[in-house]
Amino acid sequence: MSCDRHRLLLSGSVTTTRHRAERQQLNPDLGVLATQLLLSIQDELFRGLAEIGYDDLHPRHGAVLAYLDEDGIRATELARLSGRHKQIVGRIVDELEELGYVERRPDPQDRRAKLIFPTKRGLEQTVRGDEIVADIEARYAKALGGRTYAAFRDVLRQVVASDREQALAQA
Numbered sequence: 001m002s003c004d005r006h007r008l009l010l011s012g013s014v015t016t017t018r019h020r021a022e023r024q025q026l027n028p029d030l031g032v033l034a035t036q037l038l039l040s041i042q043d044e045l046f047r048g049l050a051e052i053g054y055d056d057l058h059p060r061h062g063a064v065l066a067y068l069d070e071d072g073i074r075a076t077e078l079a080r081l082s083g084r085h086k087q088i089v090g091r092i093v094d095e096l097e098e099l100g101y102v103e104r105r106p107d108p109q110d111r112r113a114k115l116i117f118p119t120k121r122g123l124e125q126t127v128r129g130d131e132i133v134a135d136i137e138a139r140y141a142k143a144l145g146g147r148t149y150a151a152f153r154d155v156l157r158q159v160v161a162s163d164r165e166q167a168l169a170q171a
Contacts, residue, residue, distance in 0.1 A: 030159075041136060048132040054125050056099050064092045064102070064116070068126055072105065072115030101125060 024032050042059040049057055057065070063082040067073060079089040093116055096102045101122035107113040118126060141149035 041133070044136055045129060045132050049125065049129060052128060054128070057101075057125070061092055061096060061101075064089060064096060065122075065126065065129065068102065068116070068118045068122060070118060070123060072107075072117045074107065074113060074115060078116065096122070 028036070042062060045062075046057060046059055049055075063084050064078055067078055067081045075089050075093060076086060078084075078093070079086045082089065084092075093102060093104070097104065100119055102116050103119055104114040105117055107115045137149075144152065
């Protein structure tokens with residue numbers, strides 16, 4: 001029964017919303033799985049950051065923090081990389097600037113544009129955040145086995161790349 005149910009769900013034949021919570025618990029779809037993984041990693045990352053003095057950061061800040069570069073980056077590029085609207089990225093940058101993690105500077109290639117740079121505190125947070133994420137990944141690799149985890153990451157990258165290609169084709 002479970003195998004048949006799984007095949008039906010994957011085939012798209014099941015369109016009912018009855019027992020949806022049960023279905024998502026027994027055989028979660030990609031969106032539910034991705035969300036559960038994201039929330040788990042974010043919870044651990046931001047809890048770890050809070051424990052070492054970065055308790056003013058929240059998961060919403062991750063859309064910018066994940067892509068900060070010490071060479072600076074434009075807000076439009078942050079929006080593209082994070083998949084967030086420019087206005088949302090702008091608000092997050094405003095918050096991070098008020099908190100002392102980033103600063104805006106003129107872009108030397110286009111004085112009308114601004115680049116977002118991490119401050120000293122922003123760079124320190126980036127290093128510590130990267131260490132926390134590396135620890136999380138090492139734990140997953142140990143639990144699953146190195147090859148299985150590497151294969152999982154490769155497949156996940158392929159799914160994301162396919163999704164981006166499809167989005168570009170539709171634009």
